[in-house]
Amino acid sequence: MAPTVRARVLVKPRTLEAREFARPTIGRDDGLLRIEACGICGSDYEQYEGAQPAHQDYTPYPVIPGHEPLGVIEELGTRARQRWGVKEGDRVAVRSGYGCGKCEACARGEPMACPRRGGTYGYTDVGKPPYLWGGYAEQMYLSPHTVLKKMDPKIPAGVAVLFNPLAAGLSWAAAVPRTGPGDRVVILGAGQRGLCAVIGARAAGARQVVITGLGRDAAKLALARELGADATVNAEAGDVVAQVREATGGGAEVVVDTTPYAPQSLNHAIAIAVRKGRIVVAGLKGMQPAKELPVDDVIYKELTIRGVLSMPVDVTFQAIELIEAGRYPFEKMHTSSLPLEQAEDAIHMLAGKIPGVNPIHLAIVPGAPRVDWRNT
Ligand SMILES: [Zn+2]
Ligand SMILES: [Zn+2]
Numbered sequence: 565m566a567p568t569v570r571a572r573v574l575v576k577p578r579t580l581e582a583r584e585f586a587r588p589t590i591g592r593d594d595g596l597l598r599i600e601a602c603g604i605c606g607s608d609y610e611q612y613e614g615a616q617p618a619h620q621d622y623t624p625y626p627v628i629p630g631h632e633p634l635g636v637i638e639e640l641g642t643r644a645r646q647r648w649g650v651k652e653g654d655r656v657a658v659r660s661g662y663g664c665g666k667c668e669a670c671a672r673g674e675p676m677a678c679p680r681r682g683g684t685y686g687y688t689d690v691g692k693p694p695y696l697w698g699g700y701a702e703q704m705y706l707s708p709h710t711v712l713k714k715m716d717p718k719i720p721a722g723v724a725v726l727f728n729p730l731a732a733g734l735s736w737a738a739a740v741p742r743t744g745p746g747d748r749v750v751i752l753g754a755g756q757r758g759l760c761a762v763i764g765a766r767a768a769g770a771r772q773v774v775i776t777g778l779g780r781d782a783a784k785l786a787l788a789r790e791l792g793a794d795a796t797v798n799a800e801a802g803d804v805v806a807q808v809r810e811a812t813g814g815g816a817e818v819v820v821d822t823t824p825y826a827p828q829s830l831n832h833a834i835a836i837a838v839r840k841g842r843i844v845v846a847g848l849k850g851m852q853p854a855k856e857l858p859v860d861d862v863i864y865k866e867l868t869i870r871g872v873l874s875m876p877v878d879v880t881f882q883a884i885e886l887i888e889a890g891r892y893p894f895e896k897m898h899t900s901s902l903p904l905e906q907a908e909d910a911i912h913m914l915a916g917k918i919p920g921v922n923p924i925h926l927a928i929v930p931g932a933p934r935v936d937w938r939n940t
Contacts, residue, residue, distance in 0.1 A: 570930070571701030572907045573690055575626045577614030580700075580908050588694030588705050592641040595648075595706035597658065601721035601901060601927040602699030603632030603728050605756065606824040606848060609915040611686075612908075615850040623689040629907075630699025630928065631660035631686030632728040634721060638703065648712060655717040657727045657884050658710060659877065660685050665709035674877060675709055682709055700907050702930045713881055716888045722901040722927045723894050724887060726756070729925065730894075731883035732846070733760025735875040738768035741818040741842040741868075748812045750836050751775040751793075752804075752829050753822035753847055754784040756897065756925040759791060761820050763892060766792035770818070774811045776804055780922050787896055787924070805835045816841065823847045824915075827854040830869075834861050842868045899923035903932040913937055 568584040575581050590596055610616050611629055637654050650656055663675025663682040670678050685704065688697035696705040706712070715724055736757070743749055749765035751758050754777030765773045775788045776797040785796035795811040797804065809815055815838040823829040827849040834857070837843055862869065887894055900923060902910045910926045912918050921937055 569696060569701060569703045570904060571628045571696065571698070572904060573626050574612060574629050577625075578612060580612070580629075582905075585695045587703065588696060590639045590641055592643045593647075593708035594641055595637055595644050596639040597633065597635040597656070597704045597706050598638040599633055599635045599699055599701060599704055599930055600655065601634045601725040601929045602630040603634075603725040603925070603927050604630075604910055604914055605632065605729065606915070607631075609824075609911050610848055610850055612911050613850070617851060623687055626690045627687055628690055628696065628698030628701050629686045630701070630704075631684060632725060633658045633685060633699035633704055634715070634725040634727070635704065636717075637706075644706070644708065647708075648710075650712070650714055655715050655724070656712040657715045657724070657880070658685070658704075658706070658712045659880055661874065662707045662711070663709040670709050675711060682707065700904065700928055702904070711877055713884050715884050719887060720895070720898070721929060722898040722925075725927050726760075726894050726897060726925060727880065727883045727887055729756040730760045730763065730886060731875040731880040732757050733762070733764040734767065734883055734886075735764070735879045736822075736844045736846050736872050737761035737764035737818070737820045739876070739879060740844050740870060740872055741820070743768035743770050743818050745769040746771055747817040748772040748774070748815070749818040749820065750808055750812060750816040751820045751822065752833060753777070753824070754781045754788055754796075755822060755824070757846065758820075758822040759784065759788055759897060759924065761822060762788050762791045762793045763886075765818070765820075772812060774808060774816070776808065784922075784924055790896070791892060805832050808836050812836075814838065818842050818844070820844045821847055825850050825852070827852045830854045831857060834858055834865075834867065837865060837867050839865045840867070841865060842870065845869060845871045898925045898927070900935050901927045901929035901932045902935050904928060904930045906934060909935070909937055
C-alpha cells in the first residue's frame, strides 16, 4: 500500500496543486475512504474561480476540493463500524456536511443543521489534521459524524456518484415546492441538476414538466424528454418567458432555477410563475446581482421564493435507492470520468469553458485513464 496519499489542493483561486499527504491514523470513531469517484458541480467551478462569498462554514483556501464523494471504506474504527452499520470493503455514498456529533441535530443525522457546525468536505482547511478533507484525492478522511449510506458496488462509479445531483432534483423540484398532480413545473437550465429535476417533478406527479436550455443543449434537452419532460424550450431561440408561457398555456405553479451565472433567470422565473407560484432558486450566480427585479410582481402574485443549497438526508438516501433501482437511464447522464491529474480540465469542461465540449455530468476518478477532451 502506498505510504502517501495523492491529492489536489486549491491554494488560491485558479491554482490547483498536486500534493501528497501521509496516510492518516484511524481511531475508534473515524474511518478512511478510498475515493472511487467524486462528482463535480457548478459550485466546484465557483470555488475554483474564487467566486463564492465568505461564509462562516467555509474555508476558501487552501482546501482539497470535492464535496460529492463516493468510495470504498478502506479502514474503520470499531465504534464507527457500529454507528455507520458498514464494514471495510463496503461502497458508500458520503454526504458533504459533517457535524460536531454532540448536539440534537447530529444525533438525528442532520449535521447540516448542527448549530456548533462541524464542517463540509471539500471546504475544510487542509492545514487541519488529518488533512484529507476533500474528494479530489485518492483517499478521504471520514470524520466521526459523517453521514453515509451503503451503495450497490455493481453500479459504475461515475453513475453511482450521481446520487448527489439526483438528490438535488428530487428535493428542489418535488419536496421543497411541494409539487403535486395539479402543478405545471418549469425547470430553467438543462445541466445535471436540471435534468435530475425533471425526474423529481415527474416522480411528484406534476401535470406538466417543461425544461429550458441553450442552443448548444439539444442533446441534453432530448435526454430531458426521455426522462419525462413534456416540452423543451431553447432559451436562445426567442424570448424565453414567451416561449415558456406558450408551452405551459400561461405559466407554471412551480419554477426551478438551476441556471448558473445567469442572475436574470430570477426575473424570468417571476414572470413565468402564476399566482401563488413557488420559485426555487438553486443555480448560483457567482455573486452577480439580478437587475430590475420586479418586486411588485412578487407581491401581487403572492409568490414564494426559496433558495436551496443542500438537500435533506432522507432525500439523499431516496436518490441512492432510485439509482440502485435502475429505473432511469442514469448512464446517459454521466459523460466522462477524468483522473485526478485532469481535475482542472474537468472543472473547465463542466463550466462550458472549452469550446465544443458540453458534458452533462463529470466525475473525478483517481487512476482513470486520461480523457482527451477534444474527442468528448
Ligand atoms: Zn456539488
Ligand atoms: Zn452537532
